[in-house]
Amino acid sequence: MMITISCFVLTFYILLLPSSIHVQQLCSSLRPRRVRIDHHDVDTHRDIVVERPIFSWLIDDEKYSCNGTSLRGIHQIAYRLIIVKEVSFYSPIQKSVVIYDSGRVMSSVSTNVLYDGPDLTSDTRYKYSIQYWSSTGAISEPVSGRFRTALSNPKNELTANWIGSRHINMNELRREFYIPQGILSATVFMSGMGYGILYVNGVNVDPSRRFDPGWTTYTQRVLYVSYDIAQHLTAASMNCIGVHLGLGFYTHEQWGGGTPSPAPEVFGPPPRLLLQVNIVLSDHTTMNISSDTTWLGREGAHRKDSVYMGTIYDTRAERYNWSSVGFTDPYSLWLNASTIESPLTSPVGQLTYQSMDPIRISPYALHIATSASRTGYDSMPPGVIGGNIMNSGVFSATPLANQQVPTYDVSQNIAGYCTLTITGRQGMTVSTRHAELLNEPGIDGIKYQGLNAANYQIISASDDFIIQGSPHEVLVPMFTYHGFRYISVYANYINIESVVCAAIHSETTLTGNFTSSSLVLNQIQHNILWSQLSNIMSIITDCSQRQERRGWLGDAALSVDTALFNFDLYGLYVNFLRNIADVQHQDGSIPDTAPYSVGGYVADPSWAHAYPEITWRIYQHYNDTDIVKIHYAGVQAWVDYLTSRARQSGLANFYFAYGDWETPANYPVTNSSLVSAFSYLSDVQTMIILSKILNNQTNIAKYSKLYDQLAIEFHETFYNSTINGYAKGYQTANALALKLPDVVPSNLRASVVKALADNIAANDNHLTTGIIGTAALFPVLSDAGYHDLAVTVATQTTYPSFGFMFNNDVQNATTNWETFHALLKGFGGTDSLNHHMFNSIGAWFYRYLAGVQLNGFNEDLIIRPRLTRLLINVEAEVQTISGPILVSWELHDDDKTVTYDVTVPSSLHSIITFEPIEPMAHCLSIEESGILVWHRSSPLVETTLSGIIWIRPDSMVDNAMSIRVDSGSYHWKVRWH
Incomplete structure (x- = not known):
């Protein structure tokens, strides 16, 4: 039933609890924290627009009243969500309608809570309220905020036309209009091809945005953006809207050359605009202002704009009040705009709201x-x-x-x-x-x-x-x-x-940080952060400087795990997956780039690996099952396409385009069919994982059987018994074979690992891997018992190494390079110095050096730091959707002691594994916050200390100890002998 109530009554209503619930005293100090709507943090996003909202929140910290320390093991036991439809954000006397009240929902879930009430109305303002009940008996305050909805059916709801000019470079357009009475709400829906900047009554509505909307396959999908402009309009008066247009990636410069078949799409020019203003007046009637031939346009001060070639800008042609009411221009010719064709030419072309964060200019980015x-x-x-x-x-x-x-x-x-x-x-x-x-x-x-x-x-x-x-x-x-x-x-x-x-x-948020006692690792982390930021431009570009800046899938596949440890990029990667789906062919194959602009029409397997890889990584970092459901069929189609190709050629001659791309100069390149076969088997393995997430038993069985067959074929095809390794025994070949589950027979595994280690030693403890091999090398070494060697390789400063990038006699890098040899004497010269495809090492920092294993938050959080005497300390932080994870460890050589600080997010449990300092070392004792909780001479020490569930020897790692704990912060001291 729809209930109409006043603002005052609404506030009171939100605080009420169902009468059937026994109510404890409200704990006014507790409130839901870091509320997210559609993965947008309400603390950093003032205007959130959604299609169907998904809510997430963190429960608050609770402390002991006696000493102020935080409680452990607290979790949510119930929540309440209320959605209210608002007539206006701006009316001083507004009426609101409660359209959804969940009541008290008994659930510990506070992430990805899908609103399941009545359908929300298109282009409408809503208010939410979230409240939760804690396992301690405390009840939080409700927190409230606002969001609004996008268009439900933009193709039918937008009456505007695409406008521009085929005769002049019409990149500045304006329209005056009269608003007869008060304004309850006013919303702009706009798409400028390729970019548009909105002005209302002489004011740039959001000056930090200059690159909207994002790049897509424009013939199939065009993104639109939305602005709430009520505060910029004047009632009972004339008003003016103006738009600057730029070509962006909607340009002939997208032509990549070569002879792919079919050729990539060629877009633009001229620039064009689609815009509609929906205004609700004070008497609740509506009026629309739409782009049509009554708009006036001219060529503005920017005579040329190109993402690649730059700007030609004549400041003498600037008209500072051009988007204000009453503007007249005695010096420029303003012409009526013409109706111009839509960029969407595909029969299934869609106009879609740009739900991902926009590109912004610092300091707002x-x-x-x-x-x-x-x-x-x-x-x-x-x-x-x-x-x-x-x-x-x-x-x-x-x-x-x-x-x-x-x-x-x-x-x-x-x-x-x-x-x-x-x-x-x-x-x-x-x-x-x-x-x-x-x-x-x-x-x-x-x-x-x-x-x-x-x-x-x-x-x-x-x-x-x-x-x-x-x-x-x-x-x-x-x-x-x-x-x-x-x-x-x-x-x-x-x-x-x-x-x-x-x-x-x-726009993004820094959610992760990694530091250590190694200057080299710290500089690599610094360079990872900046090279990632430089290449998130509504898509994941490969580089930021030359004529590419394309959505190369290989680069995106290799860096996604690292990127999601460091930054909140949910919307960007969801959009990128949609871009991949848009260019997937009917046979399941995928091109090398998305949007498709250069590269092969059918991607190298290691490049299209991005499709299953990004899908899986989003699940791991955001516990998002919906993204798996959306792309499951597409991923399966890609895996089935690879299977059809493998059946034609066998793995020995499996197709490839790039292999282990950018192997260091002066070093041999690994068999490229082996590299492609590795990516194929990895995709089959991911298909099994995604099937388990969705509990698709038929496909679990189908692809498990396929993987078992492929594992045997991979070994029989590429194993070389004369060198105890794969192919010719190069680092990439052995690392990739070892990375795949069950490919290397158990009786051969030790010899293959030794062959890999020996090859590294023969190269003075340097890597000789390209982008595919490098991503596998460090985890494989750490898992195989050669963690010290992995750290040694990672901290090298001579060629080839990450450290060489910032320890050479040409220029010390502040971002990662495209190649290890970019500035090597006698090589390179045309390589990018700002690339992210080697950023894969950053995931090893978090998952191995700090030991943070993110895998969807549905099971115990695994924290297993890998110790090495080559580092004195490591410190890492990840602000996840479920809350903050902090892990630090420090070696104390004087008494063979390791101290750990670990924070586990509320509502989670964690298994923390303490590895021995040396392989033969045995754990002597474990203290937590100064209290002895385990001793070798008395292993049944009482472990009822708050938060500790059990302590026992680890079943998988020799001489290691594992502890299962509730959420909370812990300080451990572990002694070894």
Whole structure:
């Protein structure tokens, strides 16, 4: 039943409990924390738009009244969710309708709670209230907030037309309109191809957004965005809306060359706009303002915009009040827009709300959720070079000496742009050029350093401005970004007052941090963070500087686990999966890129591996079963396609395109069919896991049988008994075979592991693997009992190694490179210095060095730090959807003691494994917060200390001890002898 009540009564109503429930006193200090709606954190997202809401929240910390320490083992036993339909956010006297009240739901679940009430109305404002009951008997305060809905059926609900011009570069459009009375709500739904910026009555509605909507396969799917603009409008008055358009990726420059069949889609130009304003007036009638031929447009001040080639911007053509009421322009010709065709040409083309976070300009692009004071990231770990990620992402560039052209160092390789403040005369030109590298003076007759843009290949990465001549003029490029560390400013007789550069990327939150006693590992972590941020631009790009910036699936597959440990990127990866599904072919095959722009029409198996891999990793990090359901059939179709190809060729001749891509120069490349076969078997294994998640018993049996057959074939095909290894015994071949379950027979496993270790030793403890082999190498070594060797390889600083990237005589890296040999003398020169496909090592930091095993939160959280005397300490933090996980350990050599600090999120249990310092060491005693809980001489020590469930020798790891605990924070001291 729909109930209409006043605001005051609503507040009281939300606090009421069902009369049948015995109510304990409300604990006013408790409240749900970190509420998320559709995985958007309400604390960082002020305007949340949903299609059908999914709620998550954390339960609050509870403390002992006597000493203020936190209780352990607390969990939610029930919750209550109320949804209220609001007529308006803005009306001082508003009526609201309660459309859903769950009552007291007996459940410990507080993540991914799907709203299951009546269908929500399109383009409507709602208020929610969440309250929970704790296992301690406490009752939380209800917390409330607002969200609104997207369009239920945009194809039918949008009456607007796509508009633009085939005759001029119409990238600035405006429309005036009269609003006759008060406003209850006003919403814009807009898609600009490729990008659009919205102005209302002279105000940029959200100046931190400049790259909306995100890149898709435009013929099949176009994203639209939405703005709540009621606060910007004036009732009983004329109003004006204006839109700046940029081409973005909707351009002929998307043509990738080559002869793929069929060819990738070629989009644009001209720029075009679809926009509709839905206004609810104070008498509850509605009015719509839609894009049509009554809009006026012109070519604005930006004469050229290109993501790749940069901007040409004539500031003399700026009209500062162009989106204000009453604007007249005696100098520019404004023409009526024309109706122009939709980008959607596919019969099944869809206009879809952009539910993922937008691309934003720093300092609005990155939120911080980690506890900076604990992780030490308040200031960067000692010795780490580059930009502090905890800062705003805005850099005051430093002028460099020994430069013929004024050149500035940002100190951090970023994806972004620079704002110049200058003074000069009207009509003069200021040009900027960007690069990741400087020339070396004295080489090949070079007197001055200058920019080395060889790795930009065929693009210019330039911005050119014609200035107005006003004092302290500010120059900002539009609709473009560059990947760079250095910027040169070409300006004759112009005073350059400042150069300030800002990072640009999809909005996200830093949710993870890793530090250790190793400067090398800390710098690798730093470089991982920045190379990931530089390559999240509504899709996961490969690099940020040259003519690519494509959605290469291989790169995305390799870095996803690391990315989700470090950043909250749920929406970005869900959108990326949808992009993959959009380009999947009827036979189940997938191209190398999504959206498809370059690469093979049928992907290398290690590239299309992204489809099952990302699906599985989202489940692991977000406990999201729905994403598995949505993409299960698509993943199965891909696995079945691979099976059909394998039956034609056998694994020995299995098809490939790239193999172990970017194997270090001067080192041999592993058999590429083996690499493809590894990815195929991995996908079958993931198919089994996804089938278990969905309890699809038929497919569990089907693909388990297939995997068993393939495991035998892989071994029989590639095993070489003369070298006790696979193929020719290179590191990648043996690491991949060992990574696959049940491929290496148990009686041969030790000899294959030894062959891998011997090969590493023969290469002076260096890796010789490309991107596929590197991702497997470190986990395989750690699992095989060679954890010290894995750490040794990871901390090398000579070629080839991660450390060589920031210990060479050319330039020390602040992001990861495309290749290990990018700046090796005699090699490279055109390789990217900001890539994320080698970021896979970062997952090993969290899963092995810190021991945090995320696997969906449906079972005990496994925490198993791998110890090594090569490190003194390790500290890691992951802010998960279920709450914070913190793990740190430190070695104390004086008395063979290891101390651990571990925090387990509320409502979870954890099994913590303490490994011996040395293989033959035995555990002597375990203390928790200074209390002896286990001793070797008396193993049945009382373990009823709060939070400890049991303590016992580990059944899988020799001489290790395992402890099962409730949620809470623990301080352990473990002694060995």
